[in-house]
């Protein structure tokens with residue numbers, strides 16, 4: 193157990209959260225076949241309601257890197273390690289040329305690739321910050337994009353969402369992995385853990401006082417097309 197210097201609150205050394213808010217009991221071990229790389233905006237790391245930590249600690253094959261503008265060589269080494277094919281989980285940006293963004297490469301034929309040849313790349317940030325991260329990291333712009341279709345409604349109700357079908361990072365990642373792994377891995381324990389996480393966090397932070405918006409932007413926000 194560690195303590196933070198500013199507050200001396202005891203911190204759980206496993207999940208890195210204040211002990212009263214520890215999520216270790218919610219961690220389930222999921223043996224995902226498609227590796228996941230979570231690129232987390234620095235604002236998300238200390239946010240008690242962020243779901244990426246639970247996701248990362250529950251998936252056997254997961255990396256989490258915190259930053260906004262990554263060093264290109266570092267980012268490339270994470271993206272392309274072990275000759276895996278990285279796929280960015282991100283909605284289409286029809287106006288990408290007008291915004292000066294690079295064109296995403298064509299999605300490879302996924303049915304010709306084994307799940308363990310793939311790497312799912314997820315940006316864990318608010319919608320606005322995720323666009324900024326995309327803008328700042330050119331390699332992310334040109335990665336083949338994966339989009340989700342027909343997902344169940346979000347069970348994540350503790351942060352304000354821009355649209356009804358917007359999902360948390362944890363949910364979006366589970367559904368994307370399920371899609372890529374053709375339902376071979378069961379993510380139900382992790383989604384159930386998230387329901388408990390939502391209940392736990394709602395008890396600490398009343399939603400009415402929350403001014404943050406939902407992490408991982410799933411649906412494009414038509415009202416905010418600019419970076």
Ligand SMILES: [Zn+2]
Pocket residue numbers: 204205206207208209214215216217
């Ligand atoms: Zn913990």
